[in-house]
Amino acid sequence: MTRLPDKLFAKYGLRIVVAVPIAALTIWIAAHLTAAPGTQVSVLWGLVQYQKRTEDPVAVSTARRPDATLGRSVTSEPSEEPLAAVDLPLSPGLTAETSKAEVERLRKERRLRQLTALESGRAIAEAPPRTFFFLLGHWLRTWDKSLSDLVAGLDAFRFKGADRSFYELHKTQDELYLVAFITESDAARVSHLNGNDSVKIVAAPKVEQRFTVLISLPVNRIVSVRPRDFESRPDDTAVVILDVVVR
DSSP: OOOHHHHHHHHHTHHHHHHHHHHHHHHHHHHHHHSOTTSEEEETTTTEEEEOOSSOHHHHHHHHSTTTTTTSOOOOOOOOOOOOOEEOOEEOSOOHHHHHHHHHHHHHHTTOEEOOTTTTTSBGGGSOSSEEEEEEGGGOOOSSSOHHHHHHTSBOBSOOOSOTTEEEEEEOSSOEEEEEEEOHHHHHHHSEEOSSSOEEEEEBSSOBTTBOEEEEEEGGGEEEEEEEEEOOSTTSOOEEEEEEEEO
16 A cells, blocks of 8 residues: 555655655744743644743844844944034135146145155055045945045055046045045035034046035045946046045
8 A cells, every 4th residue: 555655755756855844844933933932832733842942042043133134244333423513625616727736735735745656555544644645436435334444445556547537635644635626516515514414515536527626525524435437428438426425
């Protein structure tokens, strides 16, 4: 006489081998989760019986694991420390030619020098103070870290190179600045930062159409940065501009 398992296997093949354990596991999970802590759990008409702990280790471990549904650990954002109000110096009405002189004036005012050949290519955190250098705008994308932490690990370069998307940074004795160009409308909103309210602006690495105001942003005032391509002309190379939130 053919046994029932043999009949099922002959009819359904390997599917029955996979389906039975899955069904049993599903029934056990449902019984376990619906049972109150401290009560007896019975599965498959008493085939498996046990008493559920007062504290369910499965539920506790899931509750303690951050972002369990995404399968990755997420750290909570640090509380924002209050910042002092500050007025940012701006140089409006610049052209492609006058902007070069204005940037050079800013370097001299801060007593900055160019990186040497041996200093170029090292991490910005290792760059000497009172220097200026360049990095690609594509790298300036904040995710789960502050721009200060992000920039510290990026490489500083002595020259811009041929790419039009290099941004200039100034490292003084105490501060790190992102040098860029913004529009007049953004300049009116960002000239004074009260330290509490966030302000969204768009920055470009050079004078480009309406980006005619030179700004020097302290990196520690930047909340987030998102680079994107700015195609000013169909026959020209796109420039990387930055969507910046400052505080």
